[in-house]
Amino acid sequence: MSERLHVDWTACDARGTCLDLLPELLEADDWGYPLARTGEAAPAVPPSSRDYAVQAVRECPRMALRLRPG
Numbered sequence: 001m002s003e004r005l006h007v008d009w010t011a012c013d014a015r016g017t018c019l020d021l022l023p024e025l026l027e028a029d030d031w032g033y034p035l036a037r038t039g040e041a042a043p044a045v046p047p048s049s050r051d052y053a054v055q056a057v058r059e060c061p062r063m064a065l066r067l068r069p070g
Helices: 017-021 047-059
Strands: 003-007 026-028 034-036 065-069
Touching: 003 047, 017 026, 017 047, 047 065
Parallel strands: none
Antiparallel strands: 003 065, 026 034
C-alpha cells in the first residue's frame, strides 16, 4: 500500500525533526519549514523510508504530520 506524507503547515513550527529523519523526501524552505523535494503537497513515501516517516509523525512536537493512503 502506498502512502503520502501530509504536512499541516498551520500546525508546523519548523523544528526540523521531519527534515532530519526524511532528508531524501523533504527539504527546508527559506524559513525552515518542510517542503517535498518533488514539489508535491503530499509526497509519496517510498517503502524504504516508511519507518522513518512513521517515526517523524510520532516525534513531531506539533502533530503536524500525517501518513495518508496514496
